[in-house]
Every structure is written in C-alpha cells, then in structure tokens.
Amino acid sequence: MEVVLINQAKDPSIYRYKKDFSAILKRTCDVLNLNNEYTLSVIFVTPEEIHEINREYRNIDRSTDVISFALHDDMSNVLLEEEENELGDIFINVQAISDQAKEYGHSKRREACFLFCHGLLHLLGYDHMEPDEEKEMFHLQDVILDEMVKR
Helix, strand or coil: CEEEEEECCCCHHHHHHHHHHHHHHHHHHHHCCCCCEEEEEEEEECHHHHHHHHHHHHCCCCCCCEEEEECCCCHHHCCCCCCEEEEEEEEEEHHHHHHHHHHHCCCHHHHHHHHHHHHHHHHCCCCCCCHHHHHHHHHHHHHHHHCCCCC
C-alpha cells in the first residue's frame, strides 16, 4: 500500500500526515475486507486551486475542503492483473484543515485525517447524496478514525 503526497500548496506541514494516511488506508482495507495493495495520490492545494478544480470538474463555483477523483467508479467491475491497484487522487485544501479544525474544536491532525478518510471512501465508491448512503459513509468514517485519531 502506498500513499503518494504531492505538495502543490507548498505547505511543509503536510508531510507529517503521511504516516497517518498510510495507517488509515490499511485500517480502511481491514474494516472493508479489501485484500488488494492499493495506491493513491493526495494532492495538497490552496483554496484558490481547489475552487478552480471544483468549478471546472463539478460546475460548482466555490472552494471546498476535499475532492476525490476515482480511477474506477465501480470497483466491482475492475479486473486486477497487477498486485497494486491505483485508486485515484484526493485533493485536500490546506486552509480547510486549519479552518475546520478550529470550527469543529479538534486538532489539525484529526481534520486532515478526516478529510483523507472521506476522500478515500469516495475513491472506494461510497457517497453521501442520499440519507442512507450518508449514514453508512459517516459511520464508516467514525469506525476507521475514532480508534486512530482523537476527536
């Protein structure tokens, strides 16, 4: 399993999360009984960059905290011929880590891990557009994160 960090925001503090993100990926695979060796990229961006991505790819003209681009929309249709399976990319707004940690009263570490976990579940096909989907996805986030990173 590999998590590749790309620091487009030029924020040196993001490298502290690599170990956490790798552990979250492993825990997610354990919780969901996934056996593949997954790889993914996490791209840290500025609010302006994520705003542009959101506008261009989602037609939403505002900044957001995290956006995921899955390589495979439906993991059940993927035939794996290699040991590793590239899941896709997670874009995280570095300013949202600080802002939302303060807003929700928890650490920047918890917020960064939450955003990563949220994006990872999207890469794995989870969504929160419908109430039952949201309940399932948010429950999984708690199961994965609460044991690893305090609120």
